[in-house]
Amino acid sequence: MEKFTVHTGTAVPLRRSNVDTDQIIPAVYLKRVTRTGFEDGLFSAWREDPSFVLNNPAYAGASVLVAGPEFGTGSSREHAVWALNDYGFRVVISPRYGDIFRGNSLKQGLLTVELPQAAVETLWDLVEADPATAIEVDLAAREVRAGGQSWAFELDDFLRWRLMEGLDDIGLTLRHEEAITAFEGHRPAFGVLVG
Amino acid sequence: MSRTLAQKVWDAHVVRRADGEPDLLYIDLHLLHEVTSPQAFDGLRLAGRKVRRTDLTIATEDHNTPTDNLLTIADPVSRTQIETLRRNCAEFGVKLHPLGDPQQGVVHVMGPQQGLTQPGMTIVCGDSHTSTHGAFGALAFGIGTSEVEHVLATQTLPQALPKQMAVTVTGELPPGVSAKDLILALITQEGTGGGRGYVVEYRGPAIEKLSMEGRMTVSNMSIEWGAKAGLIAPDETTFAWLKGRNFAPEGQDWDDAVAYWRSLPTDDGATFDKEVFLDASALTPFVTWGTNPGQGASLDAVIPDPESFASESERAAARRAVEYMDLTPGTPLRDLSVDVVFVGSCTNGRLEDLRTAADVLRGRKVADGVRMLVVPGSAAVREQAEQEGLHEVFTDAGAEWRFAGCSMCLGMNPDTLQPGQRSASTSNRNFEGRQGKGGRTHLVSPAVAAATAVTGHLSAPADLDAVGAR
Numbered sequence A: 001m002e003k004f005t006v007h008t009g010t011a012v013p014l015r016r017s018n019v020d021t022d023q024i025i026p027a028v029y030l031k032r033v034t035r036t037g038f039e040d041g042l043f044s045a046w047r048e049d050p051s052f053v054l055n056n057p058a059y060a061g062a063s064v065l066v067a068g069p070e071f072g073t074g075s076s077r078e079h080a081v082w083a084l085n086d087y088g089f090r091v092v093i094s095p096r097y098g099d100i101f102r103g104n105s106l107k108q109g110l111l112t113v114e115l116p117q118a119a120v121e122t123l124w125d126l127v128e129a130d131p132a133t134a135i136e137v138d139l140a141a142r143e144v145r146a147g148g149q150s151w152a153f154e155l156d157d158f159l160r161w162r163l164m165e166g167l168d169d170i171g172l173t174l175r176h177e178e179a180i181t182a183f184e185g186h187r188p189a190f191g192v193l194v195g
Numbered sequence B: 001m002s003r004t005l006a007q008k009v010w011d012a013h014v015v016r017r018a019d020g021e022p023d024l025l026y027i028d029l030h031l032l033h034e035v036t037s038p039q040a041f042d043g044l045r046l047a048g049r050k051v052r053r054t055d056l057t058i059a060t061e062d063h064n065t066p067t068d069n070l071l072t073i074a075d076p077v078s079r080t081q082i083e084t085l086r087r088n089c090a091e092f093g094v095k096l097h098p099l100g101d102p103q104q105g106v107v108h109v110m111g112p113q114q115g116l117t118q119p120g121m122t123i124v125c126g127d128s129h130t131s132t133h134g135a136f137g138a139l140a141f142g143i144g145t146s147e148v149e150h151v152l153a154t155q156t157l158p159q160a161l162p163k164q165m166a167v168t169v170t171g172e173l174p175p176g177v178s179a180k181d182l183i184l185a186l187i188t189q190e191g192t193g194g195g196r197g198y199v200v201e202y203r204g205p206a207i208e209k210l211s212m213e214g215r216m217t218v219s220n221m222s223i224e225w226g227a228k229a230g231l232i233a234p235d236e237t238t239f240a241w242l243k244g245r246n247f248a249p250e251g252q253d254w255d256d257a258v259a260y261w262r263s264l265p266t267d268d269g270a271t272f273d274k275e276v277f278l279d280a281s282a283l284t285p286f287v288t289w290g291t292n293p294g295q296g297a298s299l300d301a302v303i304p305d306p307e308s309f310a311s312e313s314e315r316a317a318a319r320r321a322v323e324y325m326d327l328t329p330g331t332p333l334r335d336l337s338v339d340v341v342f343v344g345s346c347t348n349g350r351l352e353d354l355r356t357a358a359d360v361l362r363g364r365k366v367a368d369g370v371r372m373l374v375v376p377g378s379a380a381v382r383e384q385a386e387q388e389g390l391h392e393v394f395t396d397a398g399a400e401w402r403f404a405g406c407s408m409c410l411g412m413n414p415d416t417l418q419p420g421q422r423s424a425s426t427s428n429r430n431f432e433g434r435q436g437k438g439g440r441t442h443l444v445s446p447a448v449a450a451a452t453a454v455t456g457h458l459s460a461p462a463d464l465d466a467v468g469a470r
């Protein structure tokens, strides 16, 4: 995973709430067995509408997505995160996320920042007035800066450390393999064994 | 100290606890399907890792499988995904129930039916409806593909302890009102984000009276209001359901297990971070009108006016939903005609659901111009239903009796809505395009689905007396 410290980029204003993962990437794109190349599936149903914001050339090359509340609810598909990453997004900003999506994003180095609705509205207004507005997302300081304003966000220390170091969870866990083996020695006899 | 059911299960699975870090939780059962596992197996292969506990891991094929035959997967991309699962399971030594196997089926039907799902366990799957297994008093939740890989490699997951919420359902469900109506009403009451950050425990007299199938329907939809998991305390209903199933303990092990399971329910005096209440006796058949599961209403209601909602984001969502669903505010829900009726999925594809639908359809006909699909949640459910003759009730009524799979719950296999078609569906998600691009989904109970098939417009069985009886 790439290390994340500060990211500066332009933003796409997605003025919608309850953007579930079926909208982020519809099921037909989930048939692939690879981990890359999902950019064409991103918001594919909505992108057929020429007036959809991602089709507006003014927002080409943006790397920050600013969305309404309940972003990424629904299905657990990590493909939603891969699609956002593959399309070129590094940061999503929303007042609230679906839990599984949030967990997936932070494992894949896509920073999902939670800001209050009012801050999201301000960001929408800023980037609609000037699509070239630079949004600075500072993970070290846990702060978003744009248009001369700044907003603090929360992210727990452990998750932040892991993102900043670009660490892989499996590697971290395997440092405790002895504890896992010890735990396995005490599981009850009536526990289910499949095979 | 007094603890909740979820806390007890959690505490019993902590492998390692350290300040400032998430707990490392042991996973008792890992369920796999073809959609969310290929990239995880790839990750293992790249890192030269094995599956740590093949004896705690089991796979099935469900999302991509056809439901009109057991042999041919026509779409080459779907076929590749299924074949990839088969290759991965063979290479890593994971047990698989492939298409055609007597235990194949939707992953959340397959686990419980074999007795794999038991109280007090930790269960994960790369699938958000893993919450279903919470109906047995297991801590069960959906994970992403990176986490699937993590569990395959380590049989553990780092997890931060979520907050706890109690949902107390008082009173008694009126006749004709089911577990599905209950959970749809709760989601509308609490909103799609209402459970976010919580592990929920459903309790109270109305929950205790539910069958295991009904409890699974409730726990299944926990994720639809954002909850991480939805547990129900194990009781005599749970034990009776489990006893004698393939993987249920036997002899002394059974007695030991039951003694342990009896210690799991929430202690008197345990505290929850939040409590919500629902009065079951006030409920009616409940359906969704919009494009998220929180946009629901009593079947007796009319399409709401988007401007009547409290917040701007709800108003905007309602405006968009009314447009996508092609609705006019003020129209009675009963006036909505449907093109397709789908009975199935991990929410309502179990034997009891099929019996309910069959009871409504017996001696009646599916309305002209309506296509009704009945899709058992698993091959075993199909087999049992056929032993009871339910398939004949369905086919006599003019419905299609299909093989097990996710089917029209999501547009990933050949069973999809055409653009603009409207469905009454016993599944769990009414998202835009969920059942096929441009499709319009109303979530309903099995009884409402069957009655709707008879009249051709959203209906409850009580509406049928004058219609369609022969």
Ligand code: SF4
Residues within 6 Å of the ligand: B062, B063, B106, B107, B108, B127, B129, B345, B346, B347, B405, B406, B409, B410, B427, B428
């Ligand atoms: S039936 Fe539907 S919700 Fe259940 S596992 Fe299949 S696709 Fe997911």
